[in-house]
Amino acid sequence: MLRGSNLPRLADYNQAVVLDLIRRDPGQSRADLQRTSGLASQTISNITRRLIDAEMIREQQPSDSARGRPSIPLVANGNGAFAVGVHVDPARLTIVLLDVAGEVRRGVQLRTPQGSEPGALTSLIAVTTGRLIREAGIDRDRVLGLGIAAPGPLDVHEGVVLAPPQLPHWRDVRLRSDLRDATGMPVLLDKDVTASATAELRTSADSDFLFIYLGSGVGAAVVAGGQVLRGASNNVGEIGDILVDPSAEELGWSGRRGGLAAACVPEALAIQAAQAGLLPLPDLDDYLAIDDACTELSRLASVGDATAADILERAARRVAVGIGVLVNFIDVPRVVLGGPTWNRLSAAFLPVLDDAVRSELIAPRDPFSVEGSVVGEQVAAQGAAELVMDQFLAPRASALVMA
Amino acid sequence: MLRGSNLPRLADYNQAVVLDLIRRDPGQSRADLQRTSGLASQTISNITRRLIDAEMIREQQPSDSARGRPSIPLVANGNGAFAVGVHVDPARLTIVLLDVAGEVRRGVQLRTPQGSEPGALTSLIAVTTGRLIREAGIDRDRVLGLGIAAPGPLDVHEGVVLAPPQLPHWRDVRLRSDLRDATGMPVLLDKDVTASATAELRTSADSDFLFIYLGSGVGAAVVAGGQVLRGASNNVGEIGDILVDPSAEELGWSGRRGGLAAACVPEALAIQAAQAGLLPLPDLDDYLAIDDACTELSRLASVGDATAADILERAARRVAVGIGVLVNFIDVPRVVLGGPTWNRLSAAFLPVLDDAVRSELIAPRDPFSVEGSVVGEQVAAQGAAELVMDQFLAPRASALVMA
Numbered sequence: 001m002l003r004g005s006n007l008p009r010l011a012d013y014n015q016a017v018v019l020d021l022i023r024r025d026p027g028q029s030r031a032d033l034q035r036t037s038g039l040a041s042q043t044i045s046n047i048t049r050r051l052i053d054a055e056m057i058r059e060q061q062p063s064d065s066a067r068g069r070p071s072i073p074l075v076a077n078g079n080g081a082f083a084v085g086v087h088v089d090p091a092r093l094t095i096v097l098l099d100v101a102g103e104v105r106r107g108v109q110l111r112t113p114q115g116s117e118p119g120a121l122t123s124l125i126a127v128t129t130g131r132l133i134r135e136a137g138i139d140r141d142r143v144l145g146l147g148i149a150a151p152g153p154l155d156v157h158e159g160v161v162l163a164p165p166q167l168p169h170w171r172d173v174r175l176r177s178d179l180r181d182a183t184g185m186p187v188l189l190d191k192d193v194t195a196s197a198t199a200e201l202r203t204s205a206d207s208d209f210l211f212i213y214l215g216s217g218v219g220a221a222v223v224a225g226g227q228v229l230r231g232a233s234n235n236v237g238e239i240g241d242i243l244v245d246p247s248a249e250e251l252g253w254s255g256r257r258g259g260l261a262a263a264c265v266p267e268a269l270a271i272q273a274a275q276a277g278l279l280p281l282p283d284l285d286d287y288l289a290i291d292d293a294c295t296e297l298s299r300l301a302s303v304g305d306a307t308a309a310d311i312l313e314r315a316a317r318r319v320a321v322g323i324g325v326l327v328n329f330i331d332v333p334r335v336v337l338g339g340p341t342w343n344r345l346s347a348a349f350l351p352v353l354d355d356a357v358r359s360e361l362i363a364p365r366d367p368f369s370v371e372g373s374v375v376g377e378q379v380a381a382q383g384a385a386e387l388v389m390d391q392f393l394a395p396r397a398s399a400l401v402m403a
Numbered sequence: 404m405l406r407g408s409n410l411p412r413l414a415d416y417n418q419a420v421v422l423d424l425i426r427r428d429p430g431q432s433r434a435d436l437q438r439t440s441g442l443a444s445q446t447i448s449n450i451t452r453r454l455i456d457a458e459m460i461r462e463q464q465p466s467d468s469a470r471g472r473p474s475i476p477l478v479a480n481g482n483g484a485f486a487v488g489v490h491v492d493p494a495r496l497t498i499v500l501l502d503v504a505g506e507v508r509r510g511v512q513l514r515t516p517q518g519s520e521p522g523a524l525t526s527l528i529a530v531t532t533g534r535l536i537r538e539a540g541i542d543r544d545r546v547l548g549l550g551i552a553a554p555g556p557l558d559v560h561e562g563v564v565l566a567p568p569q570l571p572h573w574r575d576v577r578l579r580s581d582l583r584d585a586t587g588m589p590v591l592l593d594k595d596v597t598a599s600a601t602a603e604l605r606t607s608a609d610s611d612f613l614f615i616y617l618g619s620g621v622g623a624a625v626v627a628g629g630q631v632l633r634g635a636s637n638n639v640g641e642i643g644d645i646l647v648d649p650s651a652e653e654l655g656w657s658g659r660r661g662g663l664a665a666a667c668v669p670e671a672l673a674i675q676a677a678q679a680g681l682l683p684l685p686d687l688d689d690y691l692a693i694d695d696a697c698t699e700l701s702r703l704a705s706v707g708d709a710t711a712a713d714i715l716e717r718a719a720r721r722v723a724v725g726i727g728v729l730v731n732f733i734d735v736p737r738v739v740l741g742g743p744t745w746n747r748l749s750a751a752f753l754p755v756l757d758d759a760v761r762s763e764l765i766a767p768r769d770p771f772s773v774e775g776s777v778v779g780e781q782v783a784a785q786g787a788a789e790l791v792m793d794q795f796l797a798p799r800a801s802a803l804v805m806a
Binding site: 152153162163165208220222224229230231232233234235236237238239240241242243244246247258321324325326328329330331332333360362363364365 | 568623632634635640641642643644649661729735736767768
């Protein structure tokens with residue numbers, strides 16, 4: 001699958017182990033790597049030389065050492081490899097170009113083409129990807145592939161978006177093969193929540209948390225012991241139907257009355273704002289119009305509109321009930337919220353969530369925290385690119401032979 | 404911690420790997436072990452000889468082989484090591500003696516001593532454990548320790564039962580040190596749901612499922628990729644507060660109205676049966692009386708009482724909503740129900756659950772199944788004993804050095 005002729009033989013297990021250690025914990029010396037990998041000194045020496053020759057890692061200036069020969073920190077070479085990450089939310093399309101050192105080189109957020117045909121979407125992704133790579137001035141042969149984060153349920157093995165509750169027009173969309181054809185790159189498809197949790201894990205280095213994704217829909221992912229739980233069918237995190245308010249108002253939509261989706265997704269918030277006479281009801285088949293209504297509701301709350309603030313505070317209290325269900329079940333000390341809708345809700349949600357979630361918890365939790373993502377709005381796209389890096393660069397446990 | 408003088412040095416990592424492989428998949432030959440462990444032929448030969456000498460494994464008769472030297476199947480030696488498993492449910496106390504080959508040698512179910520002082524309970528456990536070991540005629544020096552499965556929340560590291568919602572009399576009970584003092588054995592404490600899922604995993608060899616525990620309380624555990632998820636504070640599975648019926652009746656008890664505990668725990672079912680005029684209301688401070696009421700409700704349903712059958716069918720439909728929440732979130736293809744209350748509910752629940760849970764699912768699932776535990780009523784006690792075996796016999800990943 002690798003196309004660059006000067007890339008090292010990455011199938012080599014020990015080499016993948018060393019590269020992975022350097023990616024996960026940059027700045028290790030050869031002696032550090034010997035300790036953390038358990039490999040022999042000569043092996044580390046050979047592997048790091050090959051990785052440097054292949055421009056996958058590089059040496060940094062050693063820090064001053066009081067005595068003896070200073071040890072040389074090794075870091076991933078940002079120009080060694082790249083991956084494209086694409087997040088397809090029904091309203092917002094995010095595309096990033098990530099380098100192997102974990103830096104986002106280029107990123108763009110666009111409005112997602114509406115309609116039931118994915119042709120316009122795949123063309124836009126292909127054209128934009130080409131433009132980002134050209135603008136970054138990088139070697140296209142060093143782009144490993146493209147990862148797509150999309151709402152579930154998905155068939156990850158077939159690369160198909162099945163039937164997302166928030167995407168009634170989308171049924172069995174073969175997004176992976178369409179994008180492979182449109183870009184000529186290897187493509188993988190994964191869930192928005194799985195990709196988001198992957199990016200958060202890499203950036204925050206926290207090993208146990210619940211990720212709550214807020215986009216056009218709502219979802220969740222679990223990171224336990226430093227591992228993102230994918231679910232047996234890669235469809236972890238469908239939480240929209242969790243009952244959070246038995247006395248919730250009727251919205252006249254397809255979601256479950258009193259459910260978590262009805263509490264907080266942009267469509268439900270737009271309906272609630274319209275029911276309160278605050279905003280005109282947008283066209284509910286138009287995710288862009290719904291997204292704009294959510295933005296306007298958030299703006300009104302931020303400038304002191306009491307009705308808007310009440311709607312969002314109520315939403316936060318309902319979301320807290322749902323988060324309580326998940327924390328009680330899965331037992332995590334930390335909750336992280338993110339996704340394309342989060343930035344518009346965080347100002348209203350954060351002052352409410354911590355106490356409101358704590359009051360739902362059965363087991364005593366100290367420490368316990370509820371926070372916004374450290375990655376930012378592009379968390380799912382960045383995670384999709386990280387998944388591509390892992391696909392090509394990470395050691396496979398199945399290849400490990402004890403000796 | 405090991406007291407037997409003739410037990411092998413189990414801290415030896417490779418030896419622990421080999422014993423673990425034989426325990427998990429009995430009947431492997433030395434050549435099989437070489438393949439599955441990656442260890443050298445001579446190492447396997449030395450280790451298996453040591454394990455045979457220590458009576459931890461034994462050779463079985465080889466099956467007839469068409470050609471060449473028949474390979475000799477190796478299995479754990481049931482008389483090599485034992486563990487005691489204790490399950491403390493507020494109403495039922497289960498104690499088993501498990502051997503290293505996975506067979507329950509002795510088992511007993513008693514009524515749990517009521518009251519707020521754990522002294523009567525620890526005495527009963529110590530006396531009964533001593534009796535089971537004597538009756539089994541085994542060498543007490545080969546009993547590795549005693550595992551307790553108890554309702555959460557727990558402090559597993561300190562061995563303390565904190566404040567279970569279904570055990571208002573129990574606050575900060577130091578069950579582990581009390582039992583260590585009473586039995587003289589090494590003791591570990593873990594959650595009832597974690598122990599149950601461990602036993603189910605070992606017995607069924609299924610690698611991805613949700614375990615729903617029904618005892619005096621209700622709980623859940625997750626097995627993902629062959630691993631039991633413990634949760635960051637070892638308190639996974641507090642699911643009693645999940646809303647399952649927004650229009651549920653008021654029970655006048657401490658649990659959440661419309662919640663999963665209110666739908667299915669014996670106390671809630673006893674109240675529902677009393678509200679329907681079916682049974683007198685038991686003393687709600689007496690878990691034995693509550694347990695008896697649940698037994699009578701189940702008996703009435705089984706002999707055709709329509710009111711009793713309606714109560715249990717309604718309970719099953721509510722439980723299905725809760726299971727749907729968990730399956731949608733955690734993405735498993737199989738749900739297993741068990742615990743001390745399950746046998747009394749299964750006849751009414753099983754005909755309802757499969758379809759009712761499926762109607763809650765967002766992602767398409769095929770295959771998908773909802774079944775009773777293959778282990779039986781002693782599942783949590785057996786799991787507690789398995790956890791003791793693992794504590795002493797399983798290889799520790801932290802000791803692994805790649806070479």
